[in-house]
Amino acid sequence: MDVRAQLSTVFHLDKCIGCHTCSIACKNLWTSREGTEYMWWNNVETKPGTGYPTLWEDQEKYHGGWELKGKNLKPRVGRRLGILTSMFYNPYLPSMDDYYEPFTYRYDHLFNAAPGDDQPTARPVSMVSGQYMDIEAGPNWDDDMSGSSVYARNDINLNSLSDQEREWLFRIEQMVFFYVPRICNHCLNPGCLGVCPSGAIYKRGEDGIVLISQEKCRGWRFCVSGCPYKKAYYNWKTGKSEKCILCYPRVETGQAPGCFHSCAGRIRYIGVLLYDADRIEEVATAPEADLVAAQRSLILDPKDPAVIAAAKQNGITEEWIAAAQRSPIYRFVKEWELALPLHPEFRTLPMLFYVPPLSPMTASMKDGKYDLAAEFEDCVQASRAPVKYLASLFAAGNEATIRNVLGKLWAIRNYHRAITVGSNGSAPAEEILGKAGCTAEQARQIARLISIPRFEDRFVLPPYRREQAVQEVVEPLKHRGQTGFGLTAPPRRGP
Amino acid sequence: MVDFLVFVILPYLALVVAIGGTIWRYASNQFTFSSVSSQFLEGRKLFWGSVPWHYGIIAILIGHGIGIVFPSAIKAFNGVPVRLYILEGTGLALGLLVLAGLVFFLVRRGTDPRVRAVTSRMDLVLLIVLLLQVVTGVTIAILYRWGSAWFASTAAPYFWSLATLSPDLAYMTTLPLLVKIHAVNAFVLVGLFPFTRLVHMVAIPFAYLWRPYQVVMWQRRTQRQ
Numbered sequence: 001m002d003v004r005a006q007l008s009t010v011f012h013l014d015k016c017i018g019c020h021t022c023s024i025a026c027k028n029l030w031t032s033r034e035g036t037e038y039m040w041w042n043n044v045e046t047k048p049g050t051g052y053p054t055l056w057e058d059q060e061k062y063h064g065g066w067e068l069k070g071k072n073l074k075p076r077v078g079r080r081l082g083i084l085t086s087m088f089y090n091p092y093l094p095s096m097d098d099y100y101e102p103f104t105y106r107y108d109h110l111f112n113a114a115p116g117d118d119q120p121t122a123r124p125v126s127m128v129s130g131q132y133m134d135i136e137a138g139p140n141w142d143d144d145m146s147g148s149s150v151y152a153r154n155d156i157n158l159n160s161l162s163d164q165e166r167e168w169l170f171r172i173e174q175m176v177f178f179y180v181p182r183i184c185n186h187c188l189n190p191g192c193l194g195v196c197p198s199g200a201i202y203k204r205g206e207d208g209i210v211l212i213s214q215e216k217c218r219g220w221r222f223c224v225s226g227c228p229y230k231k232a233y234y235n236w237k238t239g240k241s242e243k244c245i246l247c248y249p250r251v252e253t254g255q256a257p258g259c260f261h262s263c264a265g266r267i268r269y270i271g272v273l274l275y276d277a278d279r280i281e282e283v284a285t286a287p288e289a290d291l292v293a294a295q296r297s298l299i300l301d302p303k304d305p306a307v308i309a310a311a312k313q314n315g316i317t318e319e320w321i322a323a324a325q326r327s328p329i330y331r332f333v334k335e336w337e338l339a340l341p342l343h344p345e346f347r348t349l350p351m352l353f354y355v356p357p358l359s360p361m362t363a364s365m366k367d368g369k370y371d372l373a374a375e376f377e378d379c380v381q382a383s384r385a386p387v388k389y390l391a392s393l394f395a396a397g398n399e400a401t402i403r404n405v406l407g408k409l410w411a412i413r414n415y416h417r418a419i420t421v422g423s424n425g426s427a428p429a430e431e432i433l434g435k436a437g438c439t440a441e442q443a444r445q446i447a448r449l450i451s452i453p454r455f456e457d458r459f460v461l462p463p464y465r466r467e468q469a470v471q472e473v474v475e476p477l478k479h480r481g482q483t484g485f486g487l488t489a490p491p492r493r494g495p
Numbered sequence: 496m497v498d499f500l501v502f503v504i505l506p507y508l509a510l511v512v513a514i515g516g517t518i519w520r521y522a523s524n525q526f527t528f529s530s531v532s533s534q535f536l537e538g539r540k541l542f543w544g545s546v547p548w549h550y551g552i553i554a555i556l557i558g559h560g561i562g563i564v565f566p567s568a569i570k571a572f573n574g575v576p577v578r579l580y581i582l583e584g585t586g587l588a589l590g591l592l593v594l595a596g597l598v599f600f601l602v603r604r605g606t607d608p609r610v611r612a613v614t615s616r617m618d619l620v621l622l623i624v625l626l627l628q629v630v631t632g633v634t635i636a637i638l639y640r641w642g643s644a645w646f647a648s649t650a651a652p653y654f655w656s657l658a659t660l661s662p663d664l665a666y667m668t669t670l671p672l673l674v675k676i677h678a679v680n681a682f683v684l685v686g687l688f689p690f691t692r693l694v695h696m697v698a699i700p701f702a703y704l705w706r707p708y709q710v711v712m713w714q715r716r717t718q719r720q
């Protein structure tokens with residue numbers, strides 16, 4: 001057992017209101033520079049939808065992540081030699097048009113236009129070339145477009161549905177959508193890292209944050225292809241790739257990352273998980289349907305004395321172990337089995353987990369009346385967002401996994417409804433809860449952590465004691481002049 | 496006198512500048528080492544420039560290298576006329592391939608508004624110097640037949656004389672002007688190396704072939720797989 005710690009996260013999708021506060025916080029903090037205008041380290045996309053960059057989930061198009069070749073993992077974009085020989089031209093690199101060309105407006109024209117017969121207008125100009133342009137896409141271009149034939153209908157997760165189910169989904173009274181906020185997953189088996197020829201990307205041993213060294217990056221751009229989530233971005237100005245850094249300067253000083261801190265829906269949780277690094281490869285090569293369960297089994301019980309002993313041996317401090325024991329992530333992912341990885345079939349072992357959303361009941365119009373479809377056995381089956389669809393997103397197609405989670409969430413909701421406004425008949429709420437595999441005590445805890453968590457319940461950050469760690473390597477006084485990102489010259493593009 | 500300047504002083508000067516400059520740039524600002532690729536901004540035209548250019552120029556440089564290091568082997572190889580024709584034909588074809596790639600580069604740089612936005616003055620200088628180099632190279636291949644043969648008895652010994660620090664001008668002075676331009680321009684290119692995007696050549700990551708896929712870095716323990 002090789003115990004490592006990972007700063008891990010949960011997003012509770014039912015609570016996301018799609019306000020994009022998180023994206024703006026991130027943009028203001030990190031990507032408001034030239035070359036990064038088009039980057040959204042945190043973005044929120046509407047599902048069903050094609051996402052950002054367009055159709056990012058389609059690995060036939062982008063060749064991201066890993067695939068199983070026999071018993072071994074192979075980066076989809078190519079093996080080492082294949083990568084080295086296609087460096088001159090990476091055939092699977094997304095282009096700026098797959099994201100969007102950043103633009104601004106010629107506002108000055110409103111004031112400086114020569115007198116004329118028409119009102120002056122502020123025409124859009126490209127932030128790359130500075131030329132006038134027609135805007136064809138922008139950030140969140142498909143926001144809330146759940147019925148759209150251009151966006152929603154082209155969501156590749158819909159491929160799991162039959163034609164009839166698909167039509168059902170797009171009937172007007174059936175319309176359903178939800179938001180999926182996405183940041184870097186800080187994976188255990190990162191796709192970006194595996195294909196970086198320069199070795200500029202690394203996973204931090206202490207907390208598992210995946211970073212790109214700006215000094216070592218040589219702009220070969222394979223991380224952009226290799227990350228199946230398209231969360232490594234190429235800075236077209238500096239010629240270096242950049243990605244979400246999980247606000248490490250913030251977490252190292254005890255603050256939650258910007259997007260977490262600002263999240264208006266309070267959907268975000270962050271905490272420590274302990275896992276067994278010896279089993280990464282075994283888990284990443286598990287059969288598709290077992291991937292979620294396998295990844296769960298990788299996570300270790302931070303209260304188990306054997307785990308604690310092994311963790312200490314690996315240099316994980318008491319404080320970190322204590323944080324792991326209080327981790328909301330551990331509860332959501334392992335104890336309650338409510339949070340699932342996004343697209344586990346990419347085999348990168350993402351460490352950002354999602355509590356899938358409940359959706360309104362399926363209904364139909366009968367004789368001009370809104371009729372709650374009674375033909376379904378239970379709430380899960382009657383969910384407007386089909387189980388198959390969610391399974392394609394969060395369980396590599398394993399519908400049972402989704403059914404378990406949604407069943408539990410419904411049972412908890414039902415239970416709390418019974419407590420506050422009385423039971424709605426049929427079976428006693430506890431019985432339904434029991435069937436969903438949840439005790440009354442658990443249901444209360446889950447409801448608490450979901451609905452009224454405080455700051456310190458959502459963000460359980462371990463103390464980093466970075467200053468002590470630094471002291472072992474450099475003179476504290478010398479270090480004072482080196483704080484920040486360690487760049488010795490302004491980060492400008494080479495001649 | 497001019498010959499002495501460009502065939503004795505210039506090559507040494509260029510080499511010193513190239514090595515010193517590259518080391519200085521690497522040590523002082525590694526951040527500037529990058530392919531500074533613009534594929535992200537424009538990919539279709541780049542394909543037609545980048546692929547022929549890179550494969551072609553690598554083959555040609557290797558060819559020049561072999562000619563310098565093993566001139567006698569080349570002479571022996573060329574002993575049979577058919578082989579000579581094949582060698583020369585391949586060289587010319589590669590030269591044209593490289594030229595085509597370069598023209599695509601130039602057109603793309605000049606016409607695509609996004610690519611223009613990331614084009615530095617040095618990029619243009621470099622493209623022009625490279626164009627001169629390739630055009631003279633291809634013209635030499637056409638005009639002064641069987642270059643692979645006379646290269647072995649002129650350029651090769653000249654480079655050896657440079658390498659052994661006993662520069663012998665005699666090999667170069669008698670060569671046609673075009674060949675001289677080709678050589679001088681090559682030295683200019685070498686000298687320009689550290690100040691252009693060419694530095695990406697020293698960043699080719701061969702180590703990747705042996706590296707494990709995953710890299711974990713520890714604050715205290717330096718690296719653990």
Ligand code: SF4
Binds near residue numbers: 019022179263266
């Ligand atoms: S800030 Fe929170 S609620 Fe708003 S879009 Fe982002 S994740 Fe959703």
